[in-house]
Amino acid sequence: MDDSAVSADRVRAGDARATARLISMIEREDPSRLAVLKALHAYGGKAHVVGITGPPGAGKSTLTDKLVGDLRGRGRKVAVIAVDPSSPFTGGAILGDRIRMQRHATDDGVYIRSLATRGHLGGLSRAASEAVRVLDAAGYDDVIIETVGVGQSEVDIVRIADTVVLVSVPGLGDDIQAIKAGVMEIGDVFCVNKADKDGAERVVREIRAMLETAVLNGAATRFTPLFEARSALRGDAGNAGGATEAVASRGPAEQGAFHHITAQATGHPNLEIPPVVKTVAETGEGIGPLVDEIKAHEAALAATGFLRSRREANLAWELGRGAAQRVLSELERDESRETLAELARSVLDRGIDYYDALDALEDAMKRTQRAATTA
Amino acid sequence: MERTIRVLVAKPGLDGHDRGAKVIARALRDAGMEVIYTGLRQTPEQIVSAAVQEDVDVVAMSILSGAHNHLFPRVMELLKEKGVEDVLVIGGGVIPDDDIPGLKGAGIAAVFTPGSPTGDIIEFIKKNLKRKA
Numbered sequence: 001m002d003d004s005a006v007s008a009d010r011v012r013a014g015d016a017r018a019t020a021r022l023i024s025m026i027e028r029e030d031p032s033r034l035a036v037l038k039a040l041h042a043y044g045g046k047a048h049v050v051g052i053t054g055p056p057g058a059g060k061s062t063l064t065d066k067l068v069g070d071l072r073g074r075g076r077k078v079a080v081i082a083v084d085p086s087s088p089f090t091g092g093a094i095l096g097d098r099i100r101m102q103r104h105a106t107d108d109g110v111y112i113r114s115l116a117t118r119g120h121l122g123g124l125s126r127a128a129s130e131a132v133r134v135l136d137a138a139g140y141d142d143v144i145i146e147t148v149g150v151g152q153s154e155v156d157i158v159r160i161a162d163t164v165v166l167v168s169v170p171g172l173g174d175d176i177q178a179i180k181a182g183v184m185e186i187g188d189v190f191c192v193n194k195a196d197k198d199g200a201e202r203v204v205r206e207i208r209a210m211l212e213t214a215v216l217n218g219a220a221t222r223f224t225p226l227f228e229a230r231s232a233l234r235g236d237a238g239n240a241g242g243a244t245e246a247v248a249s250r251g252p253a254e255q256g257a258f259h260h261i262t263a264q265a266t267g268h269p270n271l272e273i274p275p276v277v278k279t280v281a282e283t284g285e286g287i288g289p290l291v292d293e294i295k296a297h298e299a300a301l302a303a304t305g306f307l308r309s310r311r312e313a314n315l316a317w318e319l320g321r322g323a324a325q326r327v328l329s330e331l332e333r334d335e336s337r338e339t340l341a342e343l344a345r346s347v348l349d350r351g352i353d354y355y356d357a358l359d360a361l362e363d364a365m366k367r368t369q370r371a372a373t374t375a
Numbered sequence: 376m377e378r379t380i381r382v383l384v385a386k387p388g389l390d391g392h393d394r395g396a397k398v399i400a401r402a403l404r405d406a407g408m409e410v411i412y413t414g415l416r417q418t419p420e421q422i423v424s425a426a427v428q429e430d431v432d433v434v435a436m437s438i439l440s441g442a443h444n445h446l447f448p449r450v451m452e453l454l455k456e457k458g459v460e461d462v463l464v465i466g467g468g469v470i471p472d473d474d475i476p477g478l479k480g481a482g483i484a485a486v487f488t489p490g491s492p493t494g495d496i497i498e499f500i501k502k503n504l505k506r507k508a
Contacts, residue, residue: 001461017459020430028378091379092404098425099414105421105428112428116409118379 003032008039011138016111019138023113026134027127037130040137045311047079047136047143048298051157053123053183054167056149059193061100062281063167064146068104069284070291071142079111079140081132083125085148086116093117097146111140123147123154129318132160155186158222159314162307163188163297165290168207170199184210186222188274189293195278195286204276211273223274229304231272330365339364380408380500382433385422386415387450390440395468395489399435402493403500419446423453426462432504435496438468448481455482461505467491 001017003025010018025033052060052067061082068078082097095114104110115125124147135143147157157164166187190211192203214221275293279286301307330336343357352360384400386393393415400410411429413422426434434454438446447466454462466478467487475486485499 001458016424016427017430017457020428024381024430086409087404090405090407092407093409094400094404095409095411098411098429102413102417102421102425105413105424106418112425114409114411114429116379 003030006036008036008043008137011036011040011134012043014108014139019111019134020113022134023115023127023131026130027115027118027125033130037133040134043137043139044133045136047132047140048295049132049136049143049145049160049162050294051145051147051161051164052167053147053150053154053157053164053186054191054193055151055169055172058149058167058169059281060146060149060167061097063191063193063279063287063290064097064144065101065104066279066281066284066287067144067291067294068101068110070287072104072107072109074291076141077109077139078142078144079135079138080113080144080146081128081135082112082114082146083123083128083148084114084116086118088119091118111135111138117148121154122156123150124156124160128156129160150183155183158186159317162301162310163294165189165191165294167191167193168203169194170197170203172203188223188297189290190274190276191279191290192276193279193281196280196283200278204278207276208273211276212271215271215273226300226304226306227272229306230300233304327365330368335368336365380433380504381411381429381431382408382435382500383411383413383422383426383429383431384435384437385413385417385425386438387417387419387422387436387446388438388440388442389416390438391415392439393437395439396437399437399467399493399496402497403435406497408500419449419453422450423457423459426454427457427459431462432506433463433465433500435500436464436466436468438466438470441469443468443470443478444474447478447483451482463500463503463505465496465499467496 001021003021006018006021006025011022022033022036052064054060064080064082068080071078080101082095082101084093084095084097086093093116095116098112098114101112104112113131115127115131117125120126124145128145132143132145145157145161147154164186166184166189168190169192190207192200192207194200211221215224277286277290277293279290281287298307301310331340339361343361346352347354347357382403384396384403386396396412400412403410411425411431413425422434422436434450436447436450443466451464454460454464463484464482465485465487466483470478470486470488478486484503487496
């Protein structure tokens with residue numbers, strides 16, 4: 001198939017080859033992708049974008065495989081983007097996430113694509129956000145992004161996903177790991193996988209304690225504004241304190257699955273924290289409840305208007321990045337390189353200082369821009 | 376920008392030994408390719424479907440069980456059915472010399488038997504890609 005045969009219509013019709021090729025065009029930043037992406041734009045915005053992140057070996061791929069199975073059982077079409085690292089030396093990569101998901105290979109309602117990071121840091125590949133938009137417009141109800149195995153600060157996933165599932169496992173370290181900043185802060189739903197192993201209960205307790213403490217300290221967590229908005233919707237005081245008997249008297253169904261009253265913090269009988277779900281992905285244990293929580297989170301986002309505001313914030317961020325990228329490529333041009341070298345020389349010779357040089361550079365770029373728009 | 380070559384490494388059929396396939400996967404990775412490894416016991420349908428979804432340039436299959444005369448041509452047939460003509464398909468494993476002409480006739484571009492230097496495989500792939508690099 002020739003690249004020129006890729007069209008929005010074919011992607012929309014569920015043509016896996018066209019979709020796959022378009023994602024390849026995105027990966028190599030082929031300018032001819034833009035016409036198709038623009039044509040697809042009108043159809044996007046419907047998919048629930050779910051991020052699965054966690055350390056290497058936590059079972060993200062196996063978990064993703066089981067999530068796909070469960071979501072298919074609920075009649076939803078699912079796309080998966082699985083990211084693995086590229087070698088910084090050769091550029092090569094082994095993309096092995098698919099091994100765990102191959103049982104879905106021949107299901108027309110599932111599309112799975114492996115992406116290599118190709119030098120991008122942050123846990124994703126640069127193509128990821130455009131690929132998500134393609135799969136969304138192609139009509140997949142859920143788009144699951146599995147990040148590379150993350151360490152402590154690869155948090156790009158929050159810029160793409162509506163719901164982030166943070167996967168943890170027993171045996172990774174002591175309780176100080178759970179209170180560090182970074183990755184542990186980005187979960188909307190927490191999952192303790194390999195829960196049949198020793199120490200699983202402890203990990204659950206540590207995560208819950210971390211979340212509870214954050215609430216009690218009044219920290220500005222990722223979930224604080226959502227929980228407050230939902231409390232307002234329900235007409236109770238929620239984490240703000242005060243009596244919430246009205247809530248406690250409602251049945252679990254009315255409270256929604258996404259409502260967790262912890263019994264741990266004494267004096268705070270109605271403290272709300274994100275769900276922490278135990279799973280054994282290998283056997284499928286806990287997968288149903290995990291999907292329930294993921295979907296309940298989406299429902300909570302939608303009910304409070306946070307789905308829109310989260311997406312708006314993410315898009316604004318991405319637009320900023322896109323603009324910065326344009327500026328960077330502008331600076332790659334020969335003329336710009338010359339200007340840069342000239343300015344560098346003046347700074348070296350103590351002719352002008354670094355900040356004057358920056359201003360001069362900005363002015364020069366604005367002049368070229370004006371020249372380009374008037375031309 | 377130079378195009379990155381994407382290769383699907385697959386083990387069709389029922390044999391449970393993927394040591395060779397993994398050696399190849401690593402050699403291709405070290406040659407700068409992106410290798411999608413699908414694991415053991417894949418049906419031709421799964422392999423072709425994965426090749427399409429991953430938009431690979433190459434499908435590399437390894438068989439040790441003796442079922443190559445059935446499974447390799449079946450993969451070619453399915454690719455054709457889906458209209459996929461721009462993917463280079465190569466095979467490897469324990470394959471008697473007498474079977475190789477028949478497999479090539481079915482569209483397998485090359486067959487690498489035990490002892491083939493990985494460098495030869497890499498070179499063959501780079502020289503015979505069906506899509507322009």
